[in-house]
Amino acid sequence: MRLEKRNRSSALALLLAPVGAAVFTLLVSGLLVLWAGAPVAQTYGLLFKGGFGSVFALSETLTRAIPLILTGLAATVAFKARLFNIGAEGQLYAGALAAVAVGGMHGAASGSGLAWSPWLLFPLMLAAAALAGAALLLGPALMKARLGVDEVVTTLLLNFIMLLFVSMMLDGPMKDPTAMGWPQSVALQGELELTKLVEQTRVHTGLLIASALAVLVWALLKFTVLGFDIRAVGANARAAAFAGVPVTRTVVLVALISGALAGLAGAIEVAGRTSYVTLDMSPGYGYTGIVIAMLAGLHPIGVLAASVFVAGVLVGADSMSRAINVPTYIADVIVAASLLSVLVATMLTQYRLRWK
C-alpha cells in the first residue's frame, strides 16, 4: 500500500469527504446499536430529535456548544503552529477558578464598603480567566521552544495537576461554606452572570462571545502578520526560522492565545451556566475541543459548525438513552469514530491509494 499525491483534488471530492465520513461513522456505530438490541433507525431518529428536534433541544445543544467552540478554537490556534496543546482541560479549570476568584471580590469588596461595578468587574473577571489559562500553557510552550520538551506530555500531565489544584482549592480557601460539605466554590453574584438569550432555556450570551472570538481568530490567522507567522511555523519551523520568522516568539504568542481561549471557556461556563466551580464542571471539554478542531480542518469558522454537531450528538444521546435502551457512551463512540474517519477522508482527497 502506498500513497501518491493527487495533482488536484476535485471540488466534489472535497465536499463529499466529510459526508462520506459521517455516513461511514453512522453505519459502524449502527452495529453497536444493534448489539445493544435497539432498532437503528429509531435510535438515530431519537438522537437527532434530542439534539436538534425542538427549540428546547436546540437550545440545549447550543448551550453545550459554547465551551466546545472556545476549546476548539484553542486547539485550532495551537495546532496551526504545530503546538500540540492537549492541556485545554486544565486551562479551562484554571480560567474558571480565576473567574470565581476575581468575581468573588464583588461580595468581599462590598462588605468593606468598596462596591465594584459589574461593568468593571466582568471584564476584569474574563481577563483574569484568560490570563490564568495562558499562564498554564506558557510553561510547556517555553519548555518546548527552549529545551525541546515534548509539549504533548507536559500539557497532558498539567491537566491532572490542575484538577488536583482545583480540588485543593475547593476543599480549602475557595470552598463555599454553605455548600453542605460539597467541594464547590462560592457562586458568582447575579450581576456577573451572563444573561439568557432565549427565555426559559439555558442558552446564554456566551454564545455571542464565543462566535465573535471565532471570527476574530479567523481574521487573526488570515489577515495579520502574526497569523502569517503562525502558519509559517506550522508548515515548517526550520524554513520559517530561515526566512526570518521569530519562531520562539510566535510559539509563545500562540500559547498565550490558545491558553487564553481555553481559560475563557472556563470563565464563560461559570458565568453563563454553572455559576460556581465544581470538579465535574467539564466532562472533558478540553479533549473534545481537539476533536472539534480536527473535524473543522483547523478552520476557526468551521469550529462553529463542528461544535454544534458534536454538542448535538452529546445532547441527543442523553435524551435518546432515556427513551431507549442504548447507553449514552454511543455519543463518545460517534465523536471519536467521526474524528478518525474525517481524517482518513480528508487524506484521501489529497492522496491516492495505490495497492502494490
Add this chain to the structure above:
Amino acid sequence: MTELLDILANPAFWIATLRTGTPLILGTLGVLMCERAGVLNLGIEGIMVAGAFTGWLAVYLGLPLWAGVGVAALTGAAFGLLHALLTVGLALSQHVSGLGITMLATALSYFGYRVSFPKVNTPPTITPFAEMAWLPVPILQNQTPLTLLALLLVPAIAYLLNRTPAGLSLRMVGENPRAAEGQGVSVAATRTAAIVAGSALMGVAGAFLTLSAFNAFFFNMVNGRGWICVALVVFASWRPGKALLGALLFAFFDALQLRLQQATGEAIVPYQLYLMLPYALSILALVLVARRAAYPQALMKPYRKGER
C-alpha cells in the same frame, strides 16, 4: 521523618511499589517499542482501558485467567493495527490518531460494559491471579505472575532490540527509514509489527488492573496511567532497563504519597499536594532529561516511499 523511615522499613511498602509499578512497566515497554520504530502511540490510555475491559470480560464469561490476558493482548493488537493503518499506511498525524484511538477505545469499552451490564451498580467480580507464594524471593512472592512477566519482558525486549536482526530493523526504521529501505527492510511492515506488538503490551498492562490488582472493571480505572507511561519513555531515554527503573521510581513516589498521607493525616498538607507529586516529578524528569534526550531520529515523521 520517623514516619518516613517506618514506611521504608516496611516490606508491605515495597510490595505495593512493585505492584503499582507493574502496569507502568508493561505500558512503558509498549510505548517504547512503538517509539523506537518511529511512531508515537498516544492510544495507550484507551488501549489500556480496552485491555482491562476485554480481559476481564473474557474471564467473567468463563475463560481461564491467562486466556483473559491473551484476549487483552489481542484487543491491544487490534487497536495497534488501526493506529498503524492510520499513521504508517495513511501517514496521518500520530498525535491525532493516537488521541482518537484513546477516545474510541475508551468509549467502546464503556459502551460495551453498559450493554453487557445495563443495570448493575456494584461491578461483577472475578477471581484474579493468586500471589506466587511458592517463590522463595521476598516481595516477589507477594506478586502475581503478571508482575513476573513484566519483569522478564524487560531483558527480553532489551535483547530483542539490541541483539537480534529484527531489533536492528526496528531501530533502523525509527532512526533512518530511508537507509533502512535501502537495506531492503520494509519500513511499513516493520513499523506495523512494532506498533501491533507494543499495543498488545499496552492491552496486557490494562488487563493487569482487572485480572491482578483488582477483581472488577471500573470506570476511570486507568486514570492517566497510560499518559504516565508516555512520559516515562522519555525519562528512560528509550531504553528498556531505564524504563523499568523509571516505572519503579514513579510507583515508589506514588506508594509513598499514599502512605505519607495516611501517616501524617491531611491536617498538615492537603492530600492533593501528595497526589500531584508523581505528575510534577514526571514533568521535572522530562525537563532534566530533555537536554540529552536521544529521540529516535524519525519519531513522529511519517515516511512515504519516494517522497521527501
